Every structure is written in C-alpha cells, then in structure tokens.
Amino acid sequence: MTTTNLNIRTDKMIKEQAEEIFNELGLNMTTAINMFLRTTIREHGIPFELxxxxxxxxxxxxxxEGRRMMQDPSAPRYSSMNDLKAALEA
Incomplete structure (x- = not known):
C-alpha cells in the first residue's frame, strides 16, 4: 500500500476537542480519519456515528436527582408501577 499525506485545515478548538474524543475511544487522529475515509468509500456516503x-x-x-433520592431515606418508595402511577395521579 502506498501512502500519501493529507493536509486539512480546521479550527484549532475543533481539532483539540476531536482529539480528546478519539483518545477516549482509543484512536489517534490518523486512524480516525482513515476509518472515516474507508467507510465513506464502502458506504458511498457519510457512513456512521461514532x-x-x-x-x-x-x-x-x-x-x-434519582441518585440523591435513593440516598434519602425519607424519599417515597414504590413497589410497583401501579403504585407509582397512583401516587402521580393523587
């Protein structure tokens, strides 16, 4: 496989924010862009949400709010959806 360089211009903040997400996903910028390009070719269009x-x-x-309520012993508790619905309708 012969490789070539691809130079693109983008806003610095966009690049930094994308790199943070790619890093969390275990990717670097080159890998993420190559994934996008290869999938674009395969799908003949913008291919996916990642x-x-x-x-x-x-x-x-x-x-x-749910977590706080679970820690509060005075918060109401319901043993069934019917009990919850009845409390909401009251």
Whole structure:
C-alpha cells in the first residue's frame, strides 16, 4: 500500500476537542480519519456515528436527582408501577 499525506485545515478548538474524543475511544487522529475515509468509500456516503454515550444535560440532571433520592431515606418508595402511577395521579 502506498501512502500519501493529507493536509486539512480546521479550527484549532475543533481539532483539540476531536482529539480528546478519539483518545477516549482509543484512536489517534490518523486512524480516525482513515476509518472515516474507508467507510465513506464502502458506504458511498457519510457512513456512521461514532460517539461517546454522553447523556444530555436533562438526562444527567434526572440521573443525579434519582441518585440523591435513593440516598434519602425519607424519599417515597414504590413497589410497583401501579403504585407509582397512583401516587402521580393523587
């Protein structure tokens, strides 16, 4: 396989943010770009989503609220969905 250099211009912050994500995924920039190019060829278009499973701010807040509630012995507890629904309708 003969290789060649590919020079691209991008915003410095974009590059840094992408490198952080690639590092978390165990990739470097060259590997990530080559994955993108090869898959683009195979799929004949923009091929995939490769992202970390990061919850939205709303979801993260709900998870944290649930954790706090589990630590609070005075928080209500329900043994079934029917009990929960009844409490919500009251």
């Amino acid at each position: 992202k970390l499973n990061v919850p939205s701010d709303t979801t993260a807040a709900a998870i944290e």
